[in-house]
Amino acid sequence: EIVLTQSPGTLSLSPGERATLSCRASQSVSSSYLAWYQQKPGQAPRLLIYAASSRATGIPDRFSGSGSGTDFTLTISRLEPEDFAVYYCQQYESSPRTFGQGTKLEIK
Amino acid sequence: QVQLVQSGAEVKKPGASVKVSCKASGYTFIGYFIYWVRQAPGQGLEWMGWINPANGDTNYAQKFQGRVTVTRDTSITTAYMELSGLRSDDTAVYYCARAGTISVLLDAFHIWGQGTMVTVSS
Numbered sequence: 001e002i003v004l005t006q007s008p009g010t011l012s013l014s015p016g017e018r019a020t021l022s023c024r025a026s027q028s029v030s031s032s033y034l035a036w037y038q039q040k041p042g043q044a045p046r047l048l049i050y051a052a053s054s055r056a057t058g059i060p061d062r063f064s065g066s067g068s069g070t071d072f073t074l075t076i077s078r079l080e081p082e083d084f085a086v087y088y089c090q091q092y093e094s095s096p097r098t099f100g101q102g103t104k105l106e107i108k
Numbered sequence: 109q110v111q112l113v114q115s116g117a118e119v120k121k122p123g124a125s126v127k128v129s130c131k132a133s134g135y136t137f138i139g140y141f142i143y144w145v146r147q148a149p150g151q152g153l154e155w156m157g158w159i160n161p162a163n164g165d166t167n168y169a170q171k172f173q174g175r176v177t178v179t180r181d182t183s184i185t186t187a188y189m190e191l192s193g194l195r196s197d198d199t200a201v202y203y204c205a206r207a208g209t210i211s212v213l214l215d216a217f218h219i220w221g222q223g224t225m226v227t228v229s230s
Contacts, residue, residue, distance in 0.1 A: 098155065
């Protein structure tokens with residue numbers, strides 16, 4: 001089983017700032033089968049990034065993904081008020097499809 | 109538009125079973141894999157399994173083997189997740205989700221249902 005470790009657990013930033021979220025895998029995730037999701041309270045997760053760096057339909061270009069192998073990053077270039085939420089990474093290369101434990105992005 | 113609509117909240121006693129439905133619309137049902145994910149209160153996301161609606165093939169997380177059954181009814185474009193032997197730690201929101209690319213198993217979860225709260229309590 002591929003274990004995904006996200007850091008930091010909580011990130012406190014202000015609107016307009018840049019956010020950098022990390023996801024580290026216990027073994028290499030080949031072909032970049034890595035996704036990022038955003039989840040707000042009481043809502044289902046929403047896909048932001050797939051294949052490590054491809055934005056999902058309708059996702060603003062302030063969201064970007066990068067990385068390969070075991071280290072992946074989600075960057076939000078300029079935080080908007082609606083971006084404060086919990087973010088999860090997920091690998092979908094192998095079963096079980098594992099998720100990271102999440103990073104909570106909160107308003108400073 | 110493409111959407112997955114799940115059945116309503118359930119309250120079950122320990123040892124019982126629950127069956128959650130996921131009604132698909134706006135696309136060719138048999139073309140896309142469907143996944144099931146759950147989230148306990150205040151916790152993260154946990155993948156449970158998938159089904160290929162085209163042929164009914166399934167795969168489950170080892171943790172749920174023997175307790176979970178995912179099926180589909182193509183005539184009404186609906187997938188189901190049944191969990192048996194319920195325990196208090198099965199209390200969670202259960203989500204169905206759909207792949208983004210036709211006939212591709214190794215895909216992210218592009219479309220999500222709204223979730224179904226299952227509460228297990230005596």
